[in-house]
Amino acid sequence: MKTPVLKILCLLGLQLGLLLGLQPDAAQALTLEQRLFDQAWRVVSQAYVDDTFNDQNWWAVRQTVLSQPLADRAQTYDVVREMLDSLGDPFTRLLEPEEYRNLQMTTSGALTGVGLQIASDRTNGQVIVIAPIAGSPAERAGLHPGDHIQAIDGQPTDDLSLDEAASLMRGPQGTTVRLTVNRWINPDFNATLSPIPKPVTTSDQSSPQPNLEFWEVEVVRDLISLNSVISELRQEPGLPPLGYIHLLQFNGNSRVEMEDALLDLESQGAEGYILDLRNNPGGLLQAGIDVARLWLDRGTIVYTVDRHGVQGSFQANGFALTEDPLVVLVNRGTASASEILAGALQENDRATLVGETTFGKGLIQSLFQLLDGSGMAVTVAKYETPLHHDINKEGIHPNYEVPSVPLRSNQWGSDLDRQYQEALTLLYPKSLAQNPGQG
Template sequence: MIILQLTLIIGGWTAPAMAITEEQKLVSETWRIVNRAYLDETFNHQNWWFIREKAIRQNLKNREETYSAIEKMLASLDDPFTRLLKPNQYRSLQVSTSGELTGVGLQIALDAETGQLTVVAPIDGSPAAEVGIQPRDRILKIDQFSTDELTLDEAATHMRGPIGSTVTLTVQRFDTTEIEEIELVRDRIALNPVFAQLRSESSVAPIGYIRLSQFSANATEEVANAIQTLDKQGAKAYILDLRNNPGGLLQAGVEIARLWLNDGTVVYTVNRQGVLGSFDVVSPPLTQAPLAVLVNQGTASASEILAGALQDNLRAQLVGEKTFGKGLIQSLFDLSDGSGLAVTVAKYETPNHHDIHKLGIKPDKIVPTKALTRNQIATDADPQYQAAVELLMSEFALADAA
């Protein structure tokens, strides 16, 4: 009898597995990417397989329900930088690093401590910059929508729109209780990342001024062209302005650092296994002329990689205020339905192994930010710019004395 019972159990009938739906496939595809690539292998100290099973067992009737399930799954990681990008959001992000877009021209992030929607930096020449919105200002509402109820990408979507249309932002100024309602007219946002000009404020030596606003796909080529042009015009020193530069492509940050450095490491990356990788200098610099770099609270991400590389390799001194403090690296992954996934895959360390996430980079010479109009940037009215000029001229004076 016992043998018969065992035989019946072993050879018993098993129900066929249920066919997986297209919606469940998308959830599973997302889960696999995060499982393979995410920086924190504890997945925020939770059972990541259990999270998958809970998500995939839902009765997902349509794509929007699937997106909601994926967003809930990703939210469990407590990482605002790891997020789903719906097809229209994914296309907009790809455009923002390679072409142009229409909107108000704000780079935004969720504050790591408060979760509030915070301005990283306004894009130079944009409607937001024209009305004086500043880094670290908090956006409380977009039209009638409270930003407490919006994801980062939903907030960006609400601010974008056709040229000539309007949007009202409710803004709380950084370090104050002042709240303003600001109506902005959306416009085409030019993404030409570089402005360059030879300056002759000093009788000692002409200075090449380069303002870099974003690390887009063409940023390296544009900075290289600027250095070569200014060199031909007689520049003997350079000021690289990274203020209010919210970052962009990691590779662009690395390549631009290589334009200035003679040797050394640009940045270290640390993956989930704690394995160090590095990006090193691979060719001679375009110039070895003295260099000062302007930074402020809107200097973030790839800008901090560049600033940290130049500071730690003693190639340049930083002037201004402590930087934003974003030391995490995201990669973009295509999903099968045309949406995308931004996943935190590594953190970075400066050449001296400083982890700057949530800490920022302290400049060599601290000069507080002053509210400036667009036309006052890099002029006599700009104390950070003037401090950089004085720093370079003192270097020339010391060289002459030696």
């Protein structure tokens, strides 16, 4: 007969096992598939920004899954995805091994595909374009921020995760992928879009919704250059030398590339700058902070707020490379880390923003590798601008609202670019007043 103390210890052990979601006989080790699920569950449990887990009992989620066998890896991935879907956060997602490697490559190197930065539409689950990468096949095909990818090679995107959709659009250089695209036609917004290819009607689109255009386009995959920075010294007629910098995204090379560009332009005598963040979908948070420090001598760059409401902050470090006047160009494709940079420069009175309200992604994800080489992107915090604005789903409003006009990538920063011309006017008002034919 067991002693009372031993009885108590057994009872405590049973209660602890139930609390952890294990059956009473769960002294046996978890299977490999259960361990993989358990690791994914624990990552979310410890790191996810919402400690209510979308108002659900997170322990019960684990208990339900581990009370049943997981037959194979495919089933394990399915239950992990179902678990993550229950959070209602499209940015927290499972990345199968190839997807995880591709994402790591995207933030540090190059890829072969169509060149789209994408998100999940909050209303219908379809893939929405944040921005095409400059010079990419997708840009040449006429895709724009806000377009919806309804299907990829006939497969509806509302049945796909973001990473599954991205994987379908990647592939060997020279191969083609067929995208079914829809675009809302808004009279207040129409002038910002380039002409739409002739719409197509398929069997399930015989009666398209009013103000909604559908079309199909075949895009030839190509090697996508992920260089972050394009820069040049410009000598506009009658104006002081101007440094024009187009920052395409934030990856592991962004700070060094921006530093090199600024030092080169300073050495050539630039007296003012236009920083173009249009269609910049973001990328690495730290890269955004590091780039901001090249422009800001002092002040807060961004606040982060974790699941407990604890604030962290990142500050300028007194090593700005220039104090010359600066105008920043933004549009609906300016998202995430590029919004951090734009907000920091605007709210520290370092720059004037020109263009359109930005995308509005104020959430921060971290990557976690799982034991089989897969991984997860998990929302771990939200961020606030230096003046404590939460821009998630709201975006950053420019100081000067200037609608976009349909332009090819080689026309950005030209006489046809109204946002660029407005930036020139703000940088050099006196010079332009003396030369009224310019701008």
